[in-house]
Amino acid sequence: QxxxxxPPSASGTPGQRVTISxxxxxxxIGRNTVNWYQQLPGTAPKLLIYNNNQRPSGVPxxxxxxxxxxxxxxxxxxxxxxDETDYYCAAWDDSLTGWVFGGGTxxxxx
Amino acid sequence: xxxLQQSGPGLVKxxxxxxxxCVISGDSVSSKSxxxxxxxxxxxxxxxWLGRTYYRSKWYYEYAVSVKGRxxxxxxxxxxxxxxxxxxxxxxxxxxxYCASLGGRDVFDVWGQGTMxxxxx
Numbered sequence: 242q243x244x245x246x247x248p249p250s251a252s253g254t255p256g257q258r259v260t261i262s263x264x265x266x267x268x269x270i271g272r273n274t275v276n277w278y279q280q281l282p283g284t285a286p287k288l289l290i291y292n293n294n295q296r297p298s299g300v301p302x303x304x305x306x307x308x309x310x311x312x313x314x315x316x317x318x319x320x321x322x323x324d325e326t327d328y329y330c331a332a333w334d335d336s337l338t339g340w341v342f343g344g345g346t347x348x349x350x351x
Numbered sequence: 352x353x354x355l356q357q358s359g360p361g362l363v364k365x366x367x368x369x370x371x372x373c374v375i376s377g378d379s380v381s382s383k384s385x386x387x388x389x390x391x392x393x394x395x396x397x398x399x400w401l402g403r404t405y406y407r408s409k410w411y412y413e414y415a416v417s418v419k420g421r422x423x424x425x426x427x428x429x430x431x432x433x434x435x436x437x438x439x440x441x442x443x444x445x446x447x448x449y450c451a452s453l454g455g456r457d458v459f460d461v462w463g464q465g466t467m468x469x470x471x472x
Contacts, residue, residue: 243397276458285449285462286398292456329398333457339415340388340400 244269244341245330252349258318261346263330265311269341273333275313277306280327280345289328290315317348325350353377357450357463359435363470369437373450373463380426380433381406386453389424389435392465393446403453404433440470 246264253259263275274293278286288297290306293313305316313332317324330343359371371389378385386405392398402414404424414422423436437444450463 274457278459285451285465286459287462288458288460291458295456297460331398331459337416338413339402340390342398342400344397 243344244334244337245332245343247328247330247343247346249344250347250349252351253320254351255320255322257320258316259320259348260317261315261328261348263313263315263343265313265332265341267311268336269311269332269334270308270313271311272335275306275308276331277315278329278331280329282326286329320350322350324348353452353461355450355452355461355463357448357466359448359466359468361467361469363440363468364472365441365470366439369435369440369444369468369470371435371448371450371466372432373434374430374432375452376431378452379428380404380431381428383407384455387426387433388451388453388459390449390451390459391446392449395443396446399446401435401437442470444468445470
């Protein structure tokens with residue numbers, strides 16, 4: 242069981258906006274920034290959002306992140322078929338003294 | 352551009368030791384702004400951070416609670432690489448293992464190619 246809680250699945254139609262939640266606690270999201278990773282099948286995770294809401298260069302502005310209290314969210318607007326893959330949140334946990342991840346959300350574009 | 356090339360076994364017997372190495376190019380294992388990590392991924396446990404090493408005037412080695420006591424991470428400056436040793440493996444350790452760098456933005460920005468390890472007799 243992952244320390245950060247994500248819904249196992251999410252879905253939307255092309256052009257729609259979808260959000261993926263990530264719930265934690267005061268020892269991780271409540272105190273530290275959240276990063277989001279996108280993982281295509283058979284590949285390593287790729288950084289999508291860092292520091293709660295920052296996009297690395299090359300990541301489309303359709304992807305955005307936010308954080309409030311002990312929860313964070315990833316929003317994808319203008320959904321495209323190539324967005325259909327797995328998404329993970331991550332944060333440092335001060336109590337565990339280590340990085341923790343969400344269980345991942347599989348996004349389906351209907 | 353930093354690249355990580357990892358190597359290790361695909362099959363390990365229960366109770367044996369799993370050993371991986373990760374060779375760094377484009378940066379130094381002694382970098383004072385990076386940390387070098389091991390992460391694994393399995394259907395049952397998801398993404399799991401195992402530990403890291405970094406140099407800040409001295410070497411630091413930090414391990415996840417879940418594997419503490421069985422894990423050792425080493426750094427080798429002569430070969431510019433770091434390694435993972437996991438002892439007394441069980442089928443629960445079956446996973447894809449990744450090495451990854453943690454850069455200045457506190458993110459896992461570069462990953463190795465990943466290696467599937469099966470623990471089975």
